[in-house]
Amino acid sequence: MATGDPQLTHFNEEGRARMVDITGKEMTHRTATAETAVRMKPSTLALIRSGGIAKGDVLAVAQVAGIMAAKQTSAWIPMCHPLALRGVDIRFSDNGSDTLRIEATVRTTGPTGVEMEALTAVSAAALTVYDMCKAAEKEMEIGPTRLLTKSGGKSGDYVRGGEDGATGNAT
Template sequence: MGGHLTHLNARGEAEMVDIGDKAITDRRAVAQSRLIAKPETIATILGGELKKGDALAVARIAGIMASKKTSELIPLCHPIALSKVSVDIEADGETAILITATAQTSGQTGVEMEALLAASTAALTLYDMAKAIDRDMTVTDIALVEKSGGKSGDYRRQP
């Protein structure tokens, strides 16, 4: 990995990276986020007992939808034809929910931002659906877990 910011030109101005000469390769990225809340809030979300409905299903769909709009929301991101996006939601102890988003494509640029946006949007959706019962929730630990494909090779976050 280079030591320079790829979205800046020689004059230090923001620009979209030219990916025209990059090879088309299979690319995959996994990102996570965490929703921290009171144990009773976590149990209510996971048990599907919120008045707004099945929060887990809504959060999964929200994450997938957000990943497809990454280039509209994050400046300088390229529109990407995603071949697959999945959002998994599970308990992480009694006071947290772990959201794991995976994005895949076969293209000229990576899908890290798509996975990160899916994971964070799913967490924010859970927050929105449960805020009536717990406004002290926190969305945290939004991070890239792993990526594969492309010139920079594979990456895996160290625990």
């Protein structure tokens, strides 16, 4: 690794995967926000907006799925620590045409961050949208899925940069 690169911490001295020991880490307030998008035909988005999907209220079910997934992240992602989440908020918006945007903000007070919980929440919500709408359209596309912000912890705050993919850390 080049000088200044972050060290990968999920490997033991034998080069095998391990769960990082967070015993000595400070308890701090931590927040992370992630987003994803589901691209679909305008007719599918219109069905979602009008409540015309036969399986029911797509956004209500996707919201619950996202919250449940955030709470179960450590069961999905092998090296994640189980966390007592203090809050999960899922928000939806659309461009009025063909894209549903899903954003999740997750909060806790603890020794490790909630980035994976926020990413898991938007992923599960998007998959739920797909599941509920697949009878109307199978060509939906999910993504990109990305971390927008995170705060708290030793590494400080992070705010995603512009649409060109540039990232930056704010202190």
